[in-house]
Amino acid sequence: MTRMEKFEMLEGAKSMGAGAATIASAGAAVGIGNVFSSLIHSVARNPSLAKQLFGYAILGFALTEAIALFALMMAFLILFVF
Template sequence: LVGAGIGIGIVFSSLISGVSRNPSVRGQLFQYAILGFALSEATGLFCYSAS
């Protein structure tokens, strides 16, 4: 579960970095960030349920 937490942190830190560089694509980057969050969280939950 620690790896999933680190992955989620990386996803949202990249979102903040991307929005600060180009604010006009905020909506598209946010959609990608939510997708990355969901995939990272799903991986963590699958590993948790398998153990």
């Protein structure tokens, strides 16, 4: 195997690894959808708790979005550091 072939295989593996790392973004999108759909259902059942429930929803959104940001960070590390 020549040096160029090894380099091309390494670049291909890096691209596949970065693509696999970004799959977590789809999971985070589903999680964010669940958070806000639960907020809508909860406010529809009990409108007097809307402010408190909105605070909990924002906390859930932030924690779920952190997963997507970590996945994006890992994809960039795979692509540009290794």
